[in-house]
Amino acid sequence: MKELTEKGKMAREAALFLAQASTSAKDDVLNGVAEELVESAGSILGANQTDMKNAREAGLKGAIMDRLLLTDDRIASMAEGLKQIAMLEDPVGEILSMKKRPNGLTIGQKRVPMGVIGIIYESRPNVTADVFGLCLKTGNAAILRGGKEAYNSNLAITRVIQKVLTKNEFPAGCLQLVENTSRESAVALMKLEEYLDLLIPRGGAGLIRAVVENSHVPVIETGVGNCHIYVDQTADIEQAVAITVNAKTQRPGVCNAAESLLVHERIAEEFLLKAGKELIKHKVEIRGDKKVCDIIPEAVPATEEDWSTEFLDLIISAKIVSSMDEAIGHIRKYGSGHSEAILTEDYSNAQEFLNLVDSAAVYVNASTRFTDGFEFGFGAEIGISTQKLHARGPMGLKELTSTKYIIYGNGQIRG
DSSP: OHHHHHHHHHHHHHHHHHHHOOHHHHHHHHHHHHHHHHHTHHHHHHHHHHHHHHHHHTTOOTHHHHHHOOOHHHHHHHHHHHHHHHHSOOOTTOEEEEEEOTTSOEEEEEEEEOOEEEEEEOSOTHHHHHHHHHHHHTTOEEEEEOOGGGHHHHHHHHHHHHHHHHHTTOOGGGEEEOOOOSHHHHHHHHTOTTTOSEEEEESOHHHHHHHHHHOSSOBOOBOOOOEEEEEOTTOOHHHHHHHHHHHHHSSTTSTTSEEEEEEETTTHHHHHHHHHHHHHHTTOEEEEOHHHHHHOTTOEEOOTGGGGOOOOSSEEEEEEESSHHHHHHHHHHHOOSSEEEEEOSOHHHHHHHHHHOOSSEEEESSOGGGOSTTTTTSSSOSOEEOSSSSOOEEOOSGGGEEEEEEEEOSSOOOO
16 A cells, blocks of 8 residues: 555654654653643644544444543543653663673663554544653654544644644654554554554554554554453442542443442342442443342343453443452453452451452552553553553553664684
8 A cells, every 4th residue: 555655664764763763752742742731632622522422423322432532631631641651761772681791791671662553443532642642752653544534633633743743843654544444554564564563452452453453563452341340259349439430430431340240149139239220320321230230220131241341331241259269260251361459458468369360450459540551650552452472451651662782892703
C-alpha cells in the first residue's frame, strides 16, 4: 500500500532524528502539545461530535460509545498525561551496567529506542496523544492506524501534534496517522516489516488475535481484561462492597473493569445482599450460579461462556466458592491474565493470592481500575501487556526501549 510505504520511509528518517534529540527538546514538544490540546479543545470536540453522530447512526452503543467520547475533562487529562511524561526521567541513554573483563575490555549495556512503532487501535482517540507522548520521549517514531469510528477525532488530535512538531523543527514523520481505515490498511501495516520494529494492537479480542496471528512484525500483545474480584471470608463487608461497585461501574467499558465476582460461601449471603443491591442500583446485570441467584432474585443464570467473557458493559458474572483454592482455580481457568483482586483481612490469604495468581497485576483490597499507566505514575500507557516476554502490565517508557551492548577496548584481538 503506497500510503504506508511513504509513511514508513518518513518514520524511519524521523527515528534517526529522534535517536539524537535531546531530552529538553523532546520535553519542549510534549509541553507544547499539552498546551495546544487544551487551546484546541473546541475543534477537537467538534470532530469528536461528528464521530459520535456517525457512530450512533451506524448503530453503535454502550461501552464503545463511552470509549469514543471526548470531553473537556478527558482532553485536559490527555494534556496532563503529556506534562507528566515530560517530567519523567528520559530512559534513552541510560547505562544499565558497565564491567571490565580480565582481557581489558569494558563491556556495558545501554538503553536505546526501539525505532519505529506501529499501533493499531479501536475507538479511543486519547490513545493518539498517549502513544505520541510515550514514543516521542523514548525516541521512537510512531505510525498510528485508528478505527474508522474515531477517524475525525484522531485526525484533529494528530493535526495539533503536527503543528507543534513543525513549530519545534521536529520532522512530521515523528507521528503519522494512517488515513485509510479499511481492513486492508490494517493488514498492510502488519506486513510493514521493512520499516516497523514493533507493532502493538489495542482493542478487542478479535483485533488482538488477528494481529498476533497475521503480523510479520514483532508484536506485543495487549490483552483482554477478564478481571476478577475475590471476596474472601474475612473481608470487610462495607469496604468489599465499595471496591466491587467501583471496579465494575466506575467505567465499565475499559479493560481493567471487573467482569467476574467470586465470593466465599461463609460470607456470601451477607455480602451479596448488600453488593447486589448496590450493583442493581447502578443498573448492573448480575449473571450468577444457582447459589447467587437464590440470594439475589434479580440475578439471571450464568452460562459457561459468561465466566470467560470480557463484557465491557454493565454486566458481571458471579459465583460462590467454598475456598480460596477454588477461587484461584476459577481464575486460572477463565482469567485472561490481566488484573485480579482479593478483598481480605487475612494477611496469609493475601500473600497466598499474590503468589499463586498469575496475572499482570494482582491487588489486595483495592479496585482493579488502577491498572493504568497514568495511575502507576507513567504519565500514560501504550497498552497493558498480558504476555510475559519483554513487557507485562501497563507499558510506560522503559517498555518502549531496547538495549545494546557497548564495548570499549584498547587494541584487543581474540586468539
